[in-house]
Amino acid sequence: MEQIYRIRNLKKFEGKSLRKIADITGHDFETVKKYVQKANFNVEVRPKQVRTGKLSPYRDLVVKWLTDDEKAPHKQRHTAKRVYDRLREIYPDEFDVSERSVRSFVAKLKKELKMDTNGSLPLAHPPGEAQVDFSKARFIENGITYDGHYLNISYPHSNGGHTQLFKSENQVCR
Structure with a gap:
């Protein structure tokens, strides 16, 4: 400079x-x-072109079909082929779009309509709740090795827990 x-x-x-x-x-x-x-040395960024395709007039109708499909059984929902066929039935003279274009259009719309693609739930550990696990373990008591069982109670909120060992598994342990 x-x-x-x-x-x-x-x-x-x-x-x-x-x-x-x-x-x-x-x-x-x-x-x-x-x-x-040259007076201005800044790089000029052109705004991105917004193109309207042949399917943009039918967008609202297709979106309505796809949102209504969420209430329908899985096998009765609109596929891209069905959307293409219905648009050709409704608009026989003015609809001149290829099936491949309709497939891409429907795929893009379905992706847009999916609100939350995150398949996880937040972990909530309210106070006072516990998780219990009963399992087998090998432990040593006074130099003697036992194959026994243990009951583990953990409290995720406070990250604390208790463990109780049992030499056998019976109704009293459960």
Whole structure:
């Protein structure tokens, strides 16, 4: 940026020619000419084109069909082929779109209509709730190894827990 300012100052305040500035700075003549003539060096970003396709007039109707399908049984919902056939039935003269285009359009709409694609639920551990697990374990008591059972109670809210060992599994343990 400093070189641009130097080139512009040499032209504006010292009145040097473009060829002389190119010799002084070591830049190409065309580069010097560009820096002297150009006022705005910011890159202009063009806005993205919004194109309306052939299917945009039918968008609302197809969206209505797809939202109504959420209440219908799985096998009775609209497929892209069914949407294409229905649009051809309703608008026989003016509908001139390929089936492939309708397939892409319906796939895009279905993706847009899915509100929450996250398939997980937040874990909630309210105070006072516990999780219980009864399982087998090998433990040592006074130097003797036992194959026994244990009852583990954990409290996720406080991250605390209790464990009780049993030498056998019977109705009293449960």
